[in-house]
Amino acid sequence: MDRIETYRQIIQSLLTEYASVPISNGQIDCHTVFDIQQDHYQVMNVGWDGYRRVHGCILHLAIRNGKVWVEHNMTEMLVA
Numbered sequence: 001m002d003r004i005e006t007y008r009q010i011i012q013s014l015l016t017e018y019a020s021v022p023i024s025n026g027q028i029d030c031h032t033v034f035d036i037q038q039d040h041y042q043v044m045n046v047g048w049d050g051y052r053r054v055h056g057c058i059l060h061l062a063i064r065n066g067k068v069w070v071e072h073n074m075t076e077m078l079v080a
Contacts, residue, residue, distance in 0.1 A: 004039075007068055011041045011061050018059065018077060019043050028054050039063035043075075 026049030033042040043059040060071040
């Protein structure tokens with residue numbers, strides 16, 4: 001298996017595991033978004049916290065030029 005495919009599998013496994021942990025406040029769902037064609041991988045929060053709408057990317061990783069880039073990380077998880 002080549003290096004890029006290994007990166008893809010590790011990233012998808014990591015983000016899927018992160019998204020499986022339930023969010024304790026509000027009615028917020030955690031979704032994974034995997035764009036394998038362009039190598040972008042995200043975790044999104046979508047739902048309601050009381051009367052406040054929650055929608056946004058909390059973690060975004062990308063593979064560019066054979067390297068994994070942390071585009072956005074609003075979690076406590078140390079990805080890098």
